[in-house]
Amino acid sequence: MCDFISRNSKSFEELDIFINSLDKSEDNVIRTLHYAQKIFRYLPNEVQKYISKKLNISFDKIHDLVNFYSYFTTDLKGEIKIKVCLSGACAKNDSSNILAEFEELLGLKCGETSSDLKFSLDSSRCVGSCRRSPVITINGRVYDNVTLKDVSLILKELK
Known part of the structure; x- marks a missing residue:
């Protein structure tokens, strides 16, 4: 996980700025996931864990949302x-x-x-x-x- 984060540090900084601009309600989870997917182009476990920690929401809940909605992907897709x-x-x-x-x-x-x-x-x-x-x-x-x-x-x- 640390290697993924270090390779993508600018993307995580951008995600932090977005997360910090929101109130920490559960209503913003989907918005955050959309924004993260826009930045990273997919939502691997490392990104899901990071969001879980930042929003203080269980990884299982984040993971369930990502796998439930068809517009999220855990596989890197083409441009x-x-x-x-x-x-x-x-x-x-x-x-x-x-x-x-x-x-x-x-x-x-x-x-x-x-x-x-x-x-x-x-x-x-x-x-x-x-x-x-x-x-x-x-x-x-x-x-x-x-x-x-x-x-x-x-x-x-x-x-």
């Missing part, structure tokens, strides 16, 4: 997070082939991150744009009516 919806209408409209095209062009399998930490590729559940399926999200931005041809154009734009 560009691509998610392909595989639910309902998207599945009916060929989203599995969209995912396969991303896998081929990126050289990644679903759930993997590129070695340079540039891209992460994942599937997702419904994002609520079923009438415009198939849908993908890239860093939270929704792309709708995606076709196989669009995949290479999107990647060209991102690179």
Whole structure:
């Protein structure tokens, strides 16, 4: 843990400034976790323990929150997070082939991150744009009516 903290000391200093600007109520736990994930790009145990200590909340509670909410991750993800919806209408409209095209062009399998930490590729559940399926999200931005041809154009734009 000490090695992780020393390698990321500036990030922990930034997190301290954020935590110190808040009142120490449990209402700010989720905000703190979001902020920490923004800084570190993920929430490894070292960061969870640090937040636990700083907010005087049990590690188990912090850990449970991180694992409960889908927007938190304990794995380091790429700078560009691509998610392909595989639910309902998207599945009916060929989203599995969209995912396969991303896998081929990126050289990644679903759930993997590129070695340079540039891209992460994942599937997702419904994002609520079923009438415009198939849908993908890239860093939270929704792309709708995606076709196989669009995949290479999107990647060209991102690179």
